[in-house]
Amino acid sequence: MNVSISSTSEKPIYQQLFEQISAQILKGELGSGYVLPPIRQAAQELRVSIITVKKAWEELERCGLINTVTGKGCFVAEFSPGEMLHLRNEMVLKQMERDISYYKSFGLTLEEVMELLKKIY
Amino acid sequence: MLALDVRNLSKQYPNFQLRNVSFQLEQGYIMGFIGANGAGKTTTIKSIMNMIHTEGGEVHILGKNMAEHEIELKQEIGCAFGGIEFYTRSRIRTLTDAIKKFYTHWDDAVYRSYLSRFKLDETKKIAELSTGMKVKYSLALALSHGAKLLILDEPTSGLDPVARDDLLDLFQELVAGGEISILFSTHITSDLEKCADFITFIADGQIVKSAEKEEFKESYRLLNGDESQLSEVKDRMISYKVNSFGFTGLIRARDFDPSSSIKAATPSLEEIMIYFAKKEPAYV
Incomplete structure (x- = not known):
């Protein structure tokens, strides 16, 4: 998974995350079943706030791109x-x-x- | 669970008052506490820590009332103040040995790891430390007794950009486990743009707003237009400045009609602080 965040962009960071990941899913680069990193770990690695990642993941789920399995993590949907x-x-x-x-x-x-x-x- | 629940804190000084300060911090998150110099950040933090007497209000930490469980709760809190003065003639080692006795969960291994991470030399005297080194030392003390809530007053002030970056990295590392929560005050808003989950903004002794960071920023709009458009929004603006190119100013999102032809953008935290500061006449 490739993500690059611009903090100078007008776009909120969660939007950038959502757009980049959804593009990779829809291009088939992230196949179904691919496990997204846990929210808190992703926030730490990307140097963004926890809530930012949470929002991006929630948006991906709302669009039907990923599924969340409680206790297991977030998977790219089929x-x-x-x-x-x-x-x-x-x-x-x-x-x-x-x-x-x-x-x-x-x-x-x-x-x-x-x-x-x-x-x- | 709420790591910190501040309700209606009030404190009266001859020339300043804290009025009904309330905000909440959920466990496992970072909250930035912002405000201009003299807005009441340190007074609020000292009230939370029960270091000054307040006229009214309550503080609950990790579900317990601070006034009733102060000694017990202080074991769970890591606290550091910017510009703190230690006894200067002692060596770091001597001071630490005195301080650690107060904490039942003091962890020497953790403390050592911070000393090396912050490149602090135990044998140095406090008088020999630079401002940044003193900040780092007080942080090492705050982080070494297994605290669940960190309350840090201006922890990044006096640190160079590299050290600040490293500290923010450390904050994110700490909250990643979901157990530790951090409240830190700063006026270096760029520190918060990235890592803070929530923002609490205090101005003139009152909380202006406490909210999730993005929601906080989006509740304001930064307007940019020519002078003829100014009259449209003038009376609803928080403040604005006019120059030969037109005007720029800050307005609450709910006071602004998005279909207006005036150019609007989401302000940065810094811009919000600046325009709020302009609202009132400067102190003379």
């Missing part, structure tokens, strides 16, 4: 390729919504955005 695709698209769409509203604030049309996207993609 999903079919179809479910994985669905979850992935859902997350990408959420991000796109934010990005689009940013482009709209400049008054760009869809065509103009597509044109610019093609240039840098």
Whole structure:
């Protein structure tokens, strides 16, 4: 599992943790059954507060990406390729919504955005 | 369980008063206690430790009333004050031998490990120690009797960035087991941005807010706009400053309409402290 945290980013740290880990799960880098480190240990290693990690783990669980087994830890959930695709698209769409509203604030049309996207993609 | 439960502490001084100070710290977490100089941080900590007489209020530590179980509870508390003065002519070894007799659970092996971690030389006299070394020595004393609650007043002051970083590492190590809780006061807010779970903010002898860190920061918004927008929010702002580029200021999130065109961001702990300090006219 790879995580890098930026303390200067506007994004809350739990959000950064959630996004990075969920991306790794949905890309298949963290397979089902992979055990996440215990909350307190992760907090210590990442140098973030315990509650920050707790929130990130809770968010992952709410999205159905991990399961918590009391006394055993947090495991990456099992999903079919179809479910994985669905979850992935859902997350990408959420991000796109934010990005689009940013482009709209400049008054760009869809065509103009597509044109610019093609240039840098 | 609550490691620390402070209820309605009040203390009256001729020029300062602590008014109904209440906050709670859950076991196994780190709480940062912030406030400007003279806001009442040390007075609160001394009241918790029963080192000064208070006019009202109660303190419960690990479920027990401090006033009734003071001696017993002090075995469970590790306490260190910034700028503490020890008897300067003695060697560290001599002082430790005197102090450790008060603690039934004193652990020499743990104490030795802190001496080496903090690079403290037992044979040195207190007078020969630098400010940072004195802080480290008082921490070594606070950490060596199996305390469940650490109450530290400005433990990072006087330490260089490397030593501060090491100390924060140590704090996280201590709470990782879930049994030890830490309350520490500081005005170096960058120390808290990362490791603190909860923030309690005191200003002018009153608790402004005590909450989980992210929730604490998100309950305020830092606004940035041009002068024409200022009138929209002026009367609800905690404080603001105007310059030729427009204005910046702090407002409570609930007083701010998120659909407003004014640019808003989540403030840092430091920004919250600064704008609160501007709220009242400076002392003359």
